[in-house]
Amino acid sequence: MFTFSRRLAALCLCLTATPALCASSVEIALTGVITPSACTPTLSSNGIVDHGRVPARSLNFYEFTKLPSQNLDLGVSCNEPVLFVLVGVDNRAASSVGPGFYYGLGNNIHAPLERLGSVSMALREAMGDDEPVLVLASSNKGETWFPESNVYPDLYIGFAPLGTLVPTPYRLISASLQIETSINAAAHLTLDQEVPLDGSIVLDLRYL
Template identity: 65%
Template sequence: MKHATPHLLAILCLLSFAPVAMAASEVELNVVGQITPNACDVLLSDDGIVDHGKVPARTLNQYELSPLPGRQLELHVSCNEPLLFVLVGMDHRADSSLGPGFYYGLGWNVHAPDERLGSVSLAYRNAVADGEPALVLASSNQGLTWFPENNAYPNNYMGFAKPGTLVPEPHQLLTATLHINTSINAASFLTLKQEVPLDGAIVLDLRYL
């Protein structure tokens, strides 16, 4: 409650000064949005859930990261006609990442909120676009330049094209295997006297170019 007081006072001050302003006889209402003639659907197998089950604390490395068994999910993008799109990995636990810009966060220890639990990496493999093998491309500057890269780093644009092409191309159907690698922080940095839930949360955001 102590922290709420300054915000409450600021609101009350604004309200108390409101009558000084000139009264308006009309107010504007804006209705916004976009009509999209084309659209794509994105699906991940297993409902996009990677469950590592119970990881015994005694099996963790004391002074280095402990990699968990890698997992794979099948990605399926279906559009009603060939469209130019990219996939962007959005990290909802970015503040807990052990390597910002390269790894996604695994959340914080609920029993010791200053302890970062680990990291997650993503990579696209075996991409097939409209029935043909596809090259995975990445851009770290929102599509200004592109380079071949399978690793899907946070916030990078990930596009797809036929081999030998260094800019993304429109596609109607894309499939790929998403490789997920999870590592738990060194046990010496964690308080593990109680069960600690892993809490990675990543969104694959499809954006049209």
């Protein structure tokens, strides 16, 4: 299941205290940003990728079995040009067979230590305000950027005009989100009962 979250304002509550035997006060600091801009992200099919019933006998015994690719239409609509990024957050990170590169597919409900497989995502045919755009990524929260169409977990994903390596504000972004799902080798799975696939990824829209 793929869902979106939106962050319009951030509120941070911090408690600090001066070390002392008998501290008589604590300090509360509140920070945040209120932004007049707003963006609405959408995914086709309500963000659901359904692989249906996969016969256990169709799985490779010693290798991962790649399921048919599926695509979701991604759209981001803002009320004015806005500088934002998308960040993939893995709700099943503990089950990932390749943290940092692949999202997890959940664990076998009948054998909780068994990891079911992996999910990867990539953005194809990205358009910004009706013009082709370059998909960029940052692994250091926006300090530096490089071309990258794969949506790896926790990377900042931004958009820029072709030939530019700095994200640009856009009002409308559209792209095809390509989903690749692979099931772990059957030799590593207990498959004498039905096992539900349980991938869950959030695409978090964050303002820069």
